[in-house]
Amino acid sequence: MKVWAVANQKGGVGKTTTTTSLAGLLAQRGHSTLVVDLDPHGSLTSYFGFDPETIEPSAYDLFARAAQGSSDTIMLRPTAVKNLSLLPASTALATLDRQLGARSGMGLVVRRALQALSGRFEYALIDCPPMLGVLMVNALAACDRLLVPVQTEYLALKGLERMVHTLEMIQRSRSQPLPYTIVPTLFDRRTRASVESLEELRQRYPAQIWSEAIPVDTQFRDASRQGLPLTVVHPWSRGSQAYRRLLDEVLLPEAPAQAVAHE
Numbered sequence: 001m002k003v004w005a006v007a008n009q010k011g012g013v014g015k016t017t018t019t020t021s022l023a024g025l026l027a028q029r030g031h032s033t034l035v036v037d038l039d040p041h042g043s044l045t046s047y048f049g050f051d052p053e054t055i056e057p058s059a060y061d062l063f064a065r066a067a068q069g070s071s072d073t074i075m076l077r078p079t080a081v082k083n084l085s086l087l088p089a090s091t092a093l094a095t096l097d098r099q100l101g102a103r104s105g106m107g108l109v110v111r112r113a114l115q116a117l118s119g120r121f122e123y124a125l126i127d128c129p130p131m132l133g134v135l136m137v138n139a140l141a142a143c144d145r146l147l148v149p150v151q152t153e154y155l156a157l158k159g160l161e162r163m164v165h166t167l168e169m170i171q172r173s174r175s176q177p178l179p180y181t182i183v184p185t186l187f188d189r190r191t192r193a194s195v196e197s198l199e200e201l202r203q204r205y206p207a208q209i210w211s212e213a214i215p216v217d218t219q220f221r222d223a224s225r226q227g228l229p230l231t232v233v234h235p236w237s238r239g240s241q242a243y244r245r246l247l248d249e250v251l252l253p254e255a256p257a258q259a260v261a262h263e
C-alpha cells in the first residue's frame with residue numbers, strides 16, 4: 001500500500017480538497033483507496049456525510065486503544081464512491097496532544113494501523129490538521145510521500161517555510177527520506193498575488209514544485225455540497241483536469257519530488 005500525506009501548517013490552503021480529489025481519482029481508476037481524516041475538525045469526515053461530533057469509532061480510538069496496549073483494527077466507513085473508504089476523525093482528536101502527546105510510542109500509531117490494513121488497500125491518503133502536533137507527526141511517520149498544498153497568495157512562502165522546517169525535523173527520525181511535492185492551489189491567473197507568489201515558489205523550490213497549479217474553480221463548492229469528490233461530480237471541470245494531471249505526475253516514478261535531506 002502506498003501512503004500519501006497531505007499537509008501544511010497553514011489553514012485553508014486546499015489540503016482537504018486535494019485529499020478528496022486525488023483519492024476520488026484513484027478510486028475512479030479502480031484502485032482500492034482509503035482516506036484517513038486526522039484533522040480534529042473532521043472536514044473530510046463531514047465531506048463524506050458523517051458527523052465528527054458523534055462518530056464512533058474514529059481515528060481517536062486508534063490512539064486510545066494503543067495507549068491501552070490493544071491493537072484491534074478500527075471499523076472503516078464506506079463512502080458513496082466505489083473503491084473509496086474512510087477512516088473518520090472525531091472532535092475528540094483535539095484532546096490527544098494533552099492526553100497522550102508525551103507518552104512514548106504514540107508517534108507510530110497511524111503507521112501501525114495502516115500497516116495492518118495494507119492488504120486491503122492500494123492507496124491511503126491522510127488529510128492532516130493545519131498545526132504541528134501528535135497527529136501531524138503520526139502522518140509524517142506513516143507516509144512514504146508528502147503533498148504540500150500552498151495557496152498562491154502573498155506570504156505563501158512564509159507558511160511553507162514552517163512546513164519545510166517541520167519536515168527537516170521529521171526527516172532525522174525516519175529511516176527513509178520523505179519525498180515531497182509542493183502543489184500550488186487556488187491559482188487565479190488574473191491576480192498579481194497569484195502570479196507573483198507562484199513565480200516566487202518556483203524560484204525558491206524549483207525541484208519540489210509541481211510544474212502546474214490547481215486553479216480556482218467554483219465547482220468545488222458544488223461538489224462539497226453533494227459530498228462527492230469534484231472529479232466524480234464534474235470530471236471535466238478545470239479543477240478536476242488539474243488534479244488529474246497532478247495525479248499522473250505524482251504517479252510517475254521520476255516525479256519531481258526531492259528528499260529534504262538533499263536540500
Ligand SMILES: Nc1ncnc2c1ncn2[C@@H]1O[C@H](COP(=O)(O)OP(=O)(O)OP(=O)(O)O)[C@@H](O)[C@H]1O
Nearest residue numbers: 010011012013014015016017130186215216217220
Ligand atoms: N481550487 C479551488 N477552487 C475553489 N475553491 C477551493 C479550491 N480549493 C479549495 N477550495 C475551497 O477553499 C476552502 C478551503 O479548502 P480546504 O478545506 O481544502 O482547505 P484546508 O487546507 O483543508 O483547510 P483547513 O486547514 O481548514 O483544514 C474550501 O471551502 C474549499 O472548497
Ligand SMILES: [Mg+2]
Nearest residue numbers: 015016039043
Ligand atoms: Mg482541511
